[in-house]
Amino acid sequence: MKKIQLTVIFSLIFFSMTTTVNAADNTQISYTVTFPEAQAHYADVEMKITGLKQSTIELKMPVWTPGSYLVREFARNIESLTVKGDGKPVAALKIRKNIWQVNTEGLSGIVVKYRVYAFEFSVRTSFIDASHAFLSSPDIFIYPGDMLHAASTIHIVPYKGWKTVSTSLEKVNGDSFTRYAPDYDILFDSPIEVGNQDVFGFDADGVKYEIAMVGGGTYNKERMIKDMPKIVAEEVAIFGENPNKHYTFIVHNAFKSGGGLEHLSSTTLGGSRDAYATEGGYLSFLSLAAHEHFHLWNVKRLRPIALGPFDYDNENYTTNLWIAEGFTAYYQDIIVHRTGLYSRENYLNVLAEDINQLENTPGAKVQTLAQSSYDAWIKAYRPNENSVNTGISYYTKGAIVALLMDLEIINDTKGKNSLDDVMRYMYNEYYKEKKRGYTDAEFKQAVEKFAGKNLDDFYAKYINGLDPVDFNSYLAYAGYKLTDELAESNYPALGITQVAGTNRLIVAGVLRGGSAWVSGINVNDEIVAIDDEALPATGSPIAGKQVGDKIEVTVVRDGLTLKLPVTLLKDTKVKYKIDELPNATPEQLTVRKKWLTLK
Template identity: 45%
Template sequence: MSTSSIHFQLSFLEPQAHYVEVSMFIEGFGQDHIDLKMPVWTPGSYLIREFSKNVEHVNAVSSSGDALFVEKTSKNTWRVNTFGQDFAFSYRVYSFEKSVRTNFVDATHAFISPAGTFFYIDGHLDHPSTVQVILPAQWSKISTGLEEEPAVENLFKSPNFDILFDSPLEIGNQETWTFDAAGIPHEFAMVGPANYNQELLTQDIQKIVAEETRIWGSNPNDRYVFITHNYQSAHGGLEHLNSTVLAASRNAYINRLGYNNFLSLVAHEYFHLWNVKRLRPRNLGPFNYEEENYTPLLWIFEGFTAYYDNLITRRCGFRDEQEYLTELVSEFNLVLNRPGHRVQSVGLSSFDTWIKQYRPDENSINVSISYYNKGAMLACMIDLKIISQSQGKHCLDDVLKAAYEQFYLIENRGIDEKEFQDLAERVTGVSLEEIFEAVYQTEDIDYNAYFNLVGYQFIDQNRDTQTASLGIKVSHTDGRTIIKAVDRDSAAWLDGLNVDDEIVAVNGNRLDIQGRELDQAMLYSQIGDEVTLLVAREGLMLEIPVRLKASDKVSYYIERNPNSTEEQRRLGDIWLSLNQ
């Protein structure tokens, strides 16, 4: 009985032209034809990206050297007529998109995002495979979470395609170092020049890993890899099963705020080791790589992670109390200043991520919110409720640890929202009904009441002031003032200003290149006043009168409540680890 095998070979004949060459060697399947498919999305980034658009020069040759007929049967499927023969399937992938989720190849290095690089055989996602990298002479290192096969140089193996697609490769001359954290070996790969202190960064990451491992009770990895791409300006990340890819600004490490924001990013992506990669929604795994995988639960799996990333930096001592509260309240202000928070619930935001989260347009602020921000808000409310109602004996940590143990370590399955809520209430003895109901509502709960439970208050510093507003956002580009957003139900919305209108003059005064006449006009106008804007729209000049309305923008802050009880202050200290 023959044994089937799948082997990939990566080479870089023209890296300066942004190509990776891929050969896929398929043996032992014995089928008359084989359908080869490329994923249309990558786990952790919920958007149909159509990776196959970058594939070219497809060719198939049998083991005896005969050319095989290849037919493209769908946007991401190539059928090879094999007549039962073993064969090699080769192709090139254009790779020139700078992000944590897409391929990028140039003369200096290659970042390989597996979902956009490797084909799988239809019906055989569970098949093991191997990947060999043929290093160009000018490159010397490979960083990846894949297990290395020591018998062959630069050969890696994967037990199935879910793991292969979740294991990016960084290939080049990146600076690398290793360290232990929570008893687990870690590799850090820095790609591109950056101003950082390796010793300090290592120490701080060790603290993050230790704290997160404490929260979850155990660390699931035998080895972990951080891959960081340094750019002039960037911030973001993508989680993987035993690695992460981070994007950072090369000079962000040298100032306190930038460095702490990078540590929050590290904390966020590492937290995903448990929250989404293992404890996961029922619909996220096993994956369907050909279409959307819908779930309303990203408010838990991304939102909770967004809550914990900054909280962990507070617990580790990187941020003081006020610095943490400033970061936390920004989540609230971002959501509550989007008119879309009255239109889209966080549950629907999760479900609609495939069509809205990664495809924003000029009206996104009016129709949508981010499950990252709103999920973090609700996670905070759950945490405060649990801490206060349990007199500080429990917190959200206990819920996550129990859920991880029950649904991953014991049952190894995805979860739904109701069973997560039931477990949370059973573990803590606290009713969370109001918060879970808010997931599918657009009305706000009383956030201040929750903060009061632990001795803090949530106050809008704009609550006693009213200012006149047009309700627009503008940019100043090439000496022109251009409308970039119009808030729902604002003065501009009601009286007909449009995105992409160029504001030429206000009340007969031509704007300078910074639009200062518009700022001055607003400064001296009252609610109910009419201002006349001269705008250029598609080359036509229009004069539009606009009656100003009161601004509905909020500016919340969180501070100690001077009227709190001693017990509430004690609970607040527990929440923010202020006694550590």
């Protein structure tokens, strides 16, 4: 599209609730965002600050976005930053990777202008093209470093043809393109979608929900409007209240997409454009929506103590992401089951898949659950070819720990209490009463309160230790057991994963302790022959081989051909399903009914 220039005169509306920290109470801040070159993925931002009293001010860009635990260096996308005071240029000295220092001696206000390049399509980063703009606020808005509690207004000037804004920020005087943020924590927790998204919604007990669909898709509006309130109702029932007046789902549909990022009064979801047409695809979307909406309470309000107030300049470390994310992952599927959208069989199959994922991860013997949370900043969002051997997902194992705790509480109290009671108590005690986050010890005490027992051994094994999970002991509480469908198999495996999308066998990963690991096959090796025989066009390259067979694998590594002797080891992969125990006792049926909320 051709370049268009848009100019507006924006009249700032001052709100009496505006506050600042270490700055004058009458400081006013406004932003105007334009898109003169949307087709080239740019936003132009003008920031006005008036009512200044201090002699210097630091302008900062966050280095990360809450909910996504990786320093992403958002300042790298900033260019052409200039500052003017009283209409004259003012020097902006960059004193750190994300901080500009400005001398404001004698100035009552400044105007900051800069450009942001936004072309990273994800739920946590901004993306702009000629069709729409997704503004993930932490990588768009520079803020005055000592004024995190200051209010601001944001005026959006749309690119040509854009007609709609979707965000949880409040409108100013009914103007959809002008929004108000009472402080920067809320601004940075409120993404903004601008374009021609398909907007529809529903009401749930007086709370207005908006769904903004971007990118088209095979979704059925009527079905979503019918089903999503059921998810909302089940989650509200756990915590006892919905703390919002309105909530926004921003959904980015693409050929292949996924993931989500939670916010205080909204969420951004990634959806596959054509997946809604299948039952499995639609239910997966509902599970994702349930996950991110559950965060409305768990982590956005009930949170580990390290996650707020936020430090936007540095990592915010906690060992409790297994609660913030893992428990949410547990609830996302059991919530869908409680609505009746997942059958009991469907839910148990999803649960078995989580168990399989953990049990087939060699890193489960290396990294504890608490460590996986703490190291999220350096590992979880920076996986490499060896990650599966050295770590675990705090989502997956955290969900499994939530399952174990839920069954433990229900069993120990003969169906009186459940994990729901823990979550409700923690929400009321720490978010509403104490108005702060919780420590690891405080969460443990709450679980013990409702289980009626000490959980030192449980924590030592499954949270701070590497003990294998005793699934059958816990599932037996509800009259279930795990069955490994591969238990009697005795097939060999190379112990590799391969690069997808090619008809060549190029090694993408080598599993710890497997045949390839022991024999020295490397990632990026191309396997071209077994025992000097070319690989078959389809099927396994070791078809017909037995455990213990000694073979010769020919690989091409860095342009050189190598022959490697390999002794084939047994495939140790498990494939669990969850079966009912025969002749379940009344006590087991009581636990089962409480756990699965059967009618």
